[in-house]
Amino acid sequence: MFSKIGLAxxxxxxxxxxxxxxxxxxxxxxxxxxxxxxxxxxxxxxTLLFQTIDEAGADRNNLEIIWGEGDPAxxxxxxxxxxxxxxxxxxxxxxxxxxxxxxxxxxxxxxxxFPASSLILKSPSLEPVPFxxxxxxxxxxxxxxxxxxxxxxxxxxxxxxxxxxIRDFYMPGLTAAIGDNKTYDEISALxxxxxxxxxxKMKLFIQELNLKGLEIKIVCMYGKExxxxxxxxRTNEADIFAVTGPEKKMGFLDRLFTHEIEFSFETxxxxxxxxx
Amino acid sequence: MQxxxxxxxxxxxxxxxxxxxxxxxxxxxxxxxQPAIVGEIIAGILLGPTVFGxxxxxxxxxxxxxxxxIKIALDSFTTVAVILLLLISGLDVDxxxxxxxxxxxxSTSFMGLVAPFILGFGVSYLFPQLMGIGEDGSxxxxxxxxxxxxxxxxxxxxxxxxxxxxxxxxxLGFIIIAAAMLNDLFGWLIFSIILGLIGGNTHGFTFExxxxxxxxxxxxxxxxxxxxxxxxxxxxxxxxxxxxGILNFILIxxxxxxxxxxxxxIHAIFGAFIVGIAIGDSVHLKENTRQIIHQFVSNIFAxxxxxxxxxxxxxxxxxxxxIVVTILILAFAGxxxxxxxxxxxxxxxxxxxxxxxxxxxxxGAMEIILGILALQAGLIHEExxxxxxxxxxxxxxxxxxxxxxxxxxKDKTKFKYLVKEEFVxxxxxxxxxxxxxxxxxxxSEELKIKKEIIFKEVMTRENSxxxxxxxxxxxxxxxxKIKEPFMCIAINKKGINFEAGDGLPSKIIVxxxxxENNNELQLQLLAEIASKFKEKDKVVKLVSCEEKSEFCxxxxxxx
Numbered sequence: 001m002f003s004k005i006g007l008a009x010x011x012x013x014x015x016x017x018x019x020x021x022x023x024x025x026x027x028x029x030x031x032x033x034x035x036x037x038x039x040x041x042x043x044x045x046x047t048l049l050f051q052t053i054d055e056a057g058a059d060r061n062n063l064e065i066i067w068g069e070g071d072p073a074x075x076x077x078x079x080x081x082x083x084x085x086x087x088x089x090x091x092x093x094x095x096x097x098x099x100x101x102x103x104x105x106x107x108x109x110x111x112x113x114f115p116a117s118s119l120i121l122k123s124p125s126l127e128p129v130p131f132x133x134x135x136x137x138x139x140x141x142x143x144x145x146x147x148x149x150x151x152x153x154x155x156x157x158x159x160x161x162x163x164x165x166i167r168d169f170y171m172p173g174l175t176a177a178i179g180d181n182k183t184y185d186e187i188s189a190l191x192x193x194x195x196x197x198x199x200x201k202m203k204l205f206i207q208e209l210n211l212k213g214l215e216i217k218i219v220c221m222y223g224k225e226x227x228x229x230x231x232x233x234r235t236n237e238a239d240i241f242a243v244t245g246p247e248k249k250m251g252f253l254d255r256l257f258t259h260e261i262e263f264s265f266e267t268x269x270x271x272x273x274x275x276x
Numbered sequence: 277m278q279x280x281x282x283x284x285x286x287x288x289x290x291x292x293x294x295x296x297x298x299x300x301x302x303x304x305x306x307x308x309x310q311p312a313i314v315g316e317i318i319a320g321i322l323l324g325p326t327v328f329g330x331x332x333x334x335x336x337x338x339x340x341x342x343x344x345x346i347k348i349a350l351d352s353f354t355t356v357a358v359i360l361l362l363l364i365s366g367l368d369v370d371x372x373x374x375x376x377x378x379x380x381x382x383s384t385s386f387m388g389l390v391a392p393f394i395l396g397f398g399v400s401y402l403f404p405q406l407m408g409i410g411e412d413g414s415x416x417x418x419x420x421x422x423x424x425x426x427x428x429x430x431x432x433x434x435x436x437x438x439x440x441x442x443x444x445x446x447x448l449g450f451i452i453i454a455a456a457m458l459n460d461l462f463g464w465l466i467f468s469i470i471l472g473l474i475g476g477n478t479h480g481f482t483f484e485x486x487x488x489x490x491x492x493x494x495x496x497x498x499x500x501x502x503x504x505x506x507x508x509x510x511x512x513x514x515x516x517x518x519x520x521g522i523l524n525f526i527l528i529x530x531x532x533x534x535x536x537x538x539x540x541x542i543h544a545i546f547g548a549f550i551v552g553i554a555i556g557d558s559v560h561l562k563e564n565t566r567q568i569i570h571q572f573v574s575n576i577f578a579x580x581x582x583x584x585x586x587x588x589x590x591x592x593x594x595x596x597x598x599i600v601v602t603i604l605i606l607a608f609a610g611x612x613x614x615x616x617x618x619x620x621x622x623x624x625x626x627x628x629x630x631x632x633x634x635x636x637x638x639x640g641a642m643e644i645i646l647g648i649l650a651l652q653a654g655l656i657h658e659e660x661x662x663x664x665x666x667x668x669x670x671x672x673x674x675x676x677x678x679x680x681x682x683x684x685x686k687d688k689t690k691f692k693y694l695v696k697e698e699f700v701x702x703x704x705x706x707x708x709x710x711x712x713x714x715x716x717x718x719x720s721e722e723l724k725i726k727k728e729i730i731f732k733e734v735m736t737r738e739n740s741x742x743x744x745x746x747x748x749x750x751x752x753x754x755x756x757k758i759k760e761p762f763m764c765i766a767i768n769k770k771g772i773n774f775e776a777g778d779g780l781p782s783k784i785i786v787x788x789x790x791x792e793n794n795n796e797l798q799l800q801l802l803a804e805i806a807s808k809f810k811e812k813d814k815v816v817k818l819v820s821c822e823e824k825s826e827f828c829x830x831x832x833x834x835x
Contacts, residue, residue, distance in 0.1 A: 175367070176368040254375055
């Protein structure tokens, strides 16, 4: 599924835990592992990096170490692309400070711009365990089909206990359209009907994907797209929240008028699996 | 200055009558599938100088005096009403939708703003007399206003039309809504700048200062202000009584925004509108809060405002056919051509672009608000105002039928249009591969695609999960390289085992082929077909049809 996993590693306190998490992923996907470190390569930095790798119990001969220089996010993206990484593991804070979020942190930039899939771990563990609760943000696109299939394969490998597909949908201007000529009951009934229709459609969609081996739960919610599903994953303590990577480059305006996937980037609802 | 008991009585009586007639006519027009605003404006015309004032001038003057304290009280009331109207209009604007719709919404909105603006500005500047400029009016400012007036859209009317036409939740619906939202934001911004340009402020700010404050206000409220509001709302909703607390907060913020923009020399409504956008953007604002404030404003304040329009102006005395027709032509030409071209440019086809153009053409309440403010500011005369009101009503009423006409093309993807007699066969086969093969023969010939390709796709899907649904129905299907969906049907009276959930053999076998890049269309059609076969009795009747034509007719008529 993922033939080469990359790990963006710095000398942060979570470095060792990230290596351990990556080693576990390498095993379950039976893939190669590459560590990407951005910073000046000298004896001191080499020692520090090797120490982290050794302490994590990794075999240095069994992994590739890529050194890079320059702006960390740009250099990681470039190195990951050149090394043919198809799943990049990155550690990230659950929430950045407002200014840092607007003007871009390393992890957020990677989430938005890395051309292949990425897994953003918000609290990597020194004793990693399999992810048990998978929540997937879904629509009916072909790209999302890929996301669901990838997350499903991942969940199967993890022997997950829960696999929930969340479909959130929103109709901007709905209140304006019906607010002055319908009663509360009529409006509630209308929204309930829309939820029911979406649920039926999503059931069909999932049925078409013919996924076997795990029970799939479907949840449809009315509300801001991207917010409702990430909030649902957060409140239900998801281990993995899988989303389809942005189709176009996300910019400052997308952060200012937060929408869709940017809600998950703004505050990580769980470990974020971005499928591209 | 204080109102006497008699004046208070008259004031309350006049408000009651306005509300009563507005509600009656508003409801009547809603029942006629027209915007309530049309009824409310007509209520004002009936109560105003046009009708009531003509029939009984003294009673009219007593109930709705045109000067004095009661008039001031009523004007204050309608000023609050219009501020609240713009506040709730702002709540409906979701700028993130514009971003998610991307180029299509932006180019539609941009062209829908620029084309009518240039047309309105150009004609008004070159032929000011034709457009009804006053003797002492500035040609430039008048032309600026007419350009803006023609470029504004009315989101509530547009949203309602999309809902009635059942295209609200479609790609086209989202583009229209997103474009209208962006259109409104820029329309009101330009109009506010025009008001600043004519020097309406009493606090001594220069035009440049007003412009600076306006832009700073917009940027602040829509960035930092929005984030702060988003943090305050959940706190209010959990700590203070609901819905009183949050309604109170929304009104306070709206009035504060309105007071600020009035202070800097642009109209109060702009501040309320921008604050409305910031509040409406909050993910924590509950849907029922939106509905409560909408009901509150739409049923009390909006009718009062729209009735007051008719009270101010004599629509017969100020009716100028040349101005009305000119404004109508410019409005239609600018908006339909502008938005239509913008949509076409962004990649929509001709019919879809026309649907977008006519959809965006609704001016509704926004045009009337803009017109009355311009009238109060002395920018335009009554004749032009009447022309704008008529244009607003006409564009709102005509939007749905014109959109509906061009939407017919889109209906080709609906189930009932896919049922065609020439694509129905009577089959006597007893194996599913054979009946699928028969259907694939028809599809192959019609779509000019090799039979093996279609057959392979359909069987791959069939083998992965059998397509027997229930009630004698099976829908073998596949996604292939086609542009439009295709459907053909086999009637098999013996029935074939498609492993349906209810164990019944399938007697109606529908082969459904859809474009490979459109999951949603396939799901929509599958869901539609399944829903039509929910009632077993109807299906039994359908199976008993002897003639293909009879069968097709019955299929199309199935609820």
